[in-house]
Amino acid sequence: VHFELTAEQQELAKRVQALVAEQIAPGAAARERAGRYEPGLLRALAAAGLFGLRIDERYGGSGLDAVSTGVVLEELAAGDVSVCYPVLNAALIGGVLRAHASDEQQSSWLPGIAAGTAIVALCLTEPDHGTDAAHIELSAVADGEGWRLTGEKTSIMAGRYATHGLVFARTGGPGAAGITAFYLPLDVPGVTRVPLSDLGSRAGGRSRLRFRGVPVGSGAVVGGLNRGFVAVMRGFDYSRALIALMAVGAAGASLREAYQRAGARHAFGQPIGRFQGVAFPLVEHATMLHATRLVAYEALWRGDAGLGHRVEANMAKWWAPRAAVAAANQAMLTFGHDGYCEDEPLARRLRDVLGLQLADGSENATKLVIARQLLGRENAP
Ligand SMILES: Cc1cc2nc3c(=O)[nH]c(=O)nc-3n(C[C@H](O)[C@H](O)[C@H](O)COP(=O)(O)OP(=O)(O)OC[C@H]3O[C@@H](n4cnc5c(N)ncnc54)[C@H](O)[C@@H]3O)c2cc1C
Numbered sequence: 184v185h186f187e188l189t190a191e192q193q194e195l196a197k198r199v200q201a202l203v204a205e206q207i208a209p210g211a212a213a214r215e216r217a218g219r220y221e222p223g224l225l226r227a228l229a230a231a232g233l234f235g236l237r238i239d240e241r242y243g244g245s246g247l248d249a250v251s252t253g254v255v256l257e258e259l260a261a262g263d264v265s266v267c268y269p270v271l272n273a274a275l276i277g278g279v280l281r282a283h284a285s286d287e288q289q290s291s292w293l294p295g296i297a298a299g300t301a302i303v304a305l306c307l308t309e310p311d312h313g314t315d316a317a318h319i320e321l322s323a324v325a326d327g328e329g330w331r332l333t334g335e336k337t338s339i340m341a342g343r344y345a346t347h348g349l350v351f352a353r354t355g356g357p358g359a360a361g362i363t364a365f366y367l368p369l370d371v372p373g374v375t376r377v378p379l380s381d382l383g384s385r386a387g388g389r390s391r392l393r394f395r396g397v398p399v400g401s402g403a404v405v406g407g408l409n410r411g412f413v414a415v416m417r418g419f420d421y422s423r424a425l426i427a428l429m430a431v432g433a434a435g436a437s438l439r440e441a442y443q444r445a446g447a448r449h450a451f452g453q454p455i456g457r458f459q460g461v462a463f464p465l466v467e468h469a470t471m472l473h474a475t476r477l478v479a480y481e482a483l484w485r486g487d488a489g490l491g492h493r494v495e496a497n498m499a500k501w502w503a504p505r506a507a508v509a510a511a512n513q514a515m516l517t518f519g520h521d522g523y524c525e526d527e528p529l530a531r532r533l534r535d536v537l538g539l540q541l542a543d544g545s546e547n548a549t550k551l552v553i554a555r556q557l558l559g560r561e562n563a564p
Contacts, residue, residue, distance in 0.1 A: 186477075188254065195247075196254050202231055203262030211263040212526040218378075218385040219343075225269065229299025233259075234273040237281065242293035244277070249421055249483040253428045257476075260432030264535035265384040267429050268340045269302050275422040276303045276349050280366065283406030283414045292347075292366060304345035304369070306336040306392060307415060313338070314548045316351075317359040317412060321394060323352035329400040330354070332365070332373075335393050340542065342390030343378045345369055350394075355409040364411030365403045373397035383534025423543050424482035424496040427503035430539045431476045433532040434507035437514035438472065440529065441465055444518050461517060468510035475503040494556045497549040505546065507536040 188196065206227050214220060228234060236252045238244025252274050259267045273296050280289060280296075295301035312319045321334025332352055339348070348369050355361030369376075369392070377391040406414045442465065445456030455461045482495035511533040515522035522529040540546060554563035 192251050192254050195251055196258055199255050199258035203258060207262035207266055214263065214265065214386045215531055220386050225299060225302060228270060233270045234299045235297030237274045237277040238293045238297040242289060243297035248487040250480060250487055253425055253480060253483045256425050257428040257432035260429040261436035264429055264433050265386040268387040271422065271425055272303050272305055272341055274425065275418050276305060278421060279349065279414050279418045280405065301347045302341060302345045304339050304341045304348045306339050306348040306350040308336060308338045310335055310337050314545060319351055319353060319362060321352045323354045323363060329398060332394040332397040332399060335391060337391040338389055339392050340387050340389050342392050343376055343388030351411050351415065359412040361409055362412040363408050364405040364414055365399050366405050367399045367403050371397060383531065383538055419543055420493045420496045421486050423500035423549065424479045426539055426543050427475060427479035427499035430503040430507035430536050431472050433536050434472055434510040437511045437529050437532050438465060438469055441514035441517040464513050468513050471506040472510055475499060475506050479503060494553050497552045501546040501549040504536055504539040511536050
């Protein structure tokens with residue numbers, strides 16, 4: 184077992200830390216208040232190559248491994264979780280397109296994603312179908328050479344500003360075997376967007392998207408007719424570990440601030456860190472975050488090595504946000520009343536990691552996947 188990041192990965196982490204210190208952390212409170220990214224932020228992420236992490240060099244990306252992508256998201260989340268979402272989407276959708284799109288589709292779509300001229304959203308969840316995504320209803324009806332999409336998606340991160348979507352639609356019979364994935368521009372007549380008013384990560388732009396007879400050509404189908412569901416579920420095996428690292432990155436930053444505070448704040452004539460009641464909870468949360476971080480990186484490492492990683496990725500996905508919520512809360516308490524201000528990074532991170540409990544699937548949804556792997560489908564819920 185070898186736990187150290189490679190020299191390249193350490194270098195990448197330092198580059199992202201510098202970007203966070205200079206361009207992401209300083210604007211986080213204002214960004215959250217405005218509920219949108221400041222002008223130029225997405226361009227700065229693109230210039231740093233963060234939209235091309237999982238895209239081959241021939242299409243303008245850096246073709247990095249999954250572990251390196253995890254390093255980027257963990258570091259970015261320490262600065263601002265809301266900024267992670269377009270990067271996460273590009274990594275997830277870039278990976279799905281790499282695995283399932285034709286060469287022609289890849290050469291037409293991937294350069295735009297890598298360059299950040301195409302900001303992508305994953306459009307799966309619907310008002311009546313979240314965990315039971317296999318039953319989505321948004322319909323794609325054959326129309327001449329192509330299709331027309333009608334229906335509603337909701338909870339789409341980056342939905343407010345994304346230029347393109349990977350949209351899952353019903354083209355066949357009931358269940359997962361009747362779902363097709365389409366990659367299409369969203370700035371077209373027939374698509375309307377309604378931003379949601381969120382508890383946290385407000386600049387992330389989570390939105391409802393309505394499709395009213397939106398025409399798409401047959402060239403927009405990704406991975407074959409009625410085969411879209413498998414593509415996204417395989418993608419989740421990897422993005423769930425990335426989301427776990429976003430949770431760890433954000434809560435880890437709060438814990439580091441709490442260690443400082445425990446030394447700086449005095450009560451009863453000594454630093455509060457000298458009280459076991461202050462220090463030990465921080466130690467316990469640090470331990471839990473450390474352990475869940477290792478599971479998340481193991482999942483990514485296994486993916487890079489071509490090994491099965493469904494169980495590990497799903498373990499990381501339910502555990503890390505739960506550990507992060509507890510750690511971020513404890514860090515906030517360590518600051519006493521000072522931590523309980525909307526603009527404070529501590530309160531913001533707590534709101535952000537709450538959302539990560541649901542993004543890409545709830546705790547129960549991930550446990551269902553693990554149970555089916557460990558117990559066998561016939562013996563699991
Ligand atoms: C921050 C954030 C970002 C998101 N980003 C995206 C995105 O970009 N694209 C997208 O398509 N979606 C996105 N989502 C939606 C997310 O995938 C869904 O919220 C999630 O899949 C759960 O679906 P639901 O909210 O409809 O809850 P429901 O499916 O209604 O579930 C409600 C509760 O019931 C439980 N439950 C449901 N079924 C079962 C079962 N069989 N066994 C046990 N418990 C069950 C769930 O665990 C949950 O606690 C995002 C959500 C959030 C909060």
